[in-house]
Amino acid sequence: MPGASIRGRLLMSLLPLFIAAEIATGVVSYRYVLRESHQLFDYHLQQMALSLRDQGAVMTPPVPNEEREQFDFVVQIWNADGSKVYLSQTRSRARLPDRATLGFADVVTDGERWRVFSTLARGRVIQVGQPYQVRERIAAAAAMRSLTPLLVLAPLVAIAIWWLVGRSLAPVERVASDLRRRDERRLDPVSDERLPAEIEPMVRSLNGLLGRLQQAFAAQRAFVADAAHELRTPITALKLQAGLLGRARDDAQRADALAQLHAGIDRSAHLVDQLLTLARNEPQAQTSQAANVLPSAQVDLARLARDAAAELQTIAEARGTTITVDAPQTLALRGDANALLSLVCNLLDNAIRHGAGGRRIAVSVAFADAGGIARLIVDDDGPGIAAEERERVFDRFYGRATGDDAGSGLGLAIVRAVAERHGGTVELDESPLGGLRATVDLPVLSQS
């Protein structure tokens, strides 16, 4: 379920904040103006009262009628005997209470609150009053004035948020539509141009993933293409050998063609076996089956080495080569027995085939690194491999590329894949016997 939209969330959280800010502004300016007007108007009341006291005589201020209507102050003067001397005319005809507290006082008459200043002078009480309502009106007006720009701004801010969010997220929509238009073959990175900084890490990670996928796909494709290409050669041979068998004119030709056909079938079967072994041990095959975990069976590497040597002894002897094995009684580690047997066999096979003219192959199995590593070494006394070529011989079908059609071209690729799957390494070096030395180091995992 998708989360709420950023736009909606921003609007929903910013607008109440905005309204709260407006209310706070209104309240603050109202109270501030009210306090200011209190001081100001109190001062006026006082000044007016004092000025009336000092005039001595009773005067009616010459106030024009229309202005009088707006005159909020009420002035009331009476003698010490309580007789009223003067009462200003106001629109409200309000009357101030006759009882006076000297100085400032808040009074309520006829349900209206007044602010009154009273002073005593020459036996007369001078009272000047003003309804609170006036002050509140002024404060409210001031508060409203301060709110106006905010009220006008609010919809503008909302529109701005809407637009800005839309604009900032447009590149996200671009990325999305870019991704929508893709299929499994288009895995090039998505453009992170003009992306918001917050989205960029996501797109960068996505591009990283795309890159890794692309590599894995390319590796798979290359593997399939290589395999198909390499299968063509033995299949061509089979077809030709079958053709020869078909056109054989006598028993000798037939027997020869049949023998060739058998050899061709054996070679094809061997290539398919090798391809399968490699596919099972290549990293991408592992992850796709979520079975990167090795079978944690106990494997005796010493026994595997002896088994492999026994298996290949016949082929080696046919070429005049002897295989010797130097291994302890047992050397246990955890791993995939089939894969490890295939590793040893391929190393031996390689030594037999490429140690052309060599007469000795020495296999040794031993612990190294204080028992943390099981080390398998295969030495031969053949021509070896030039240092600059030692890395490339691990490439699939590299042997085929150099015209060696005896092997599948996959042997060393399998050796490396199996070793790496077991967390180990393979290195090629010069052998003390004069040929090639292959060293495979496999970590001996503690019981887990």
Add this chain to the structure above:
Amino acid sequence: MRVLLTEDDRMIGHAVQTALRQDGCVVDWVRDAESADAALLSGSFDLLLLDLGLPGRDGISLLRELRARRDATPVLVITARDAVEDRIAGLDAGADDYLVKPFDLDELAARMRALLRRSAGHGTAYLEHRGVRLDPGTREVTRHGKPVSLSPREYAVLEALLLRPGVVLSRAQLEDRLYGWSESVESNAVEVYIHGLRRKLGHDMIQNVRGVGYFVPREATAPDEA
């Protein structure tokens, strides 16, 4: 017919060589471009069978070099690369025909014959001269409609001569058509085969230029030019 086979795969090479030998061809087999180059420089071949996917130097570059030095030996390219652009590249580099692996022995033989016909300027599938007709497809030779039985080597000599009427072929050139590298040449073998052919096909069929070689005289109206 003398063929240079350039194929790095032991089994394919062996099978092709065996089949072509059964067909009476002389097949020399090399396994890389360098050896093929050396062979082409030292001897003459009626046809080059070239696998493009060779170790080291590839077939295309060999082909280019061959054409660059104006060697017109017909080339039939064999390759596992079957993409259209690969075929175009092969043909543009100077191949005369193209065969994709896996291929059939009979198709290979048929294409080789067709190539040979084309390179000799023949439009027909058979060679005919003075009532003698040679069919490379069936390896049958007839004289005035009656079959003539020839040994494979007599056939090879006749084929070589009929491919280029009027052109004198030396004894060495004819021996080239008869023997591969590994075979030893009997000293007067060519004379023996010529003698046999004359006996079976008529004495004036093959003429002799003393000290130079043999040829079939060009006719005023050769059937293939009619």
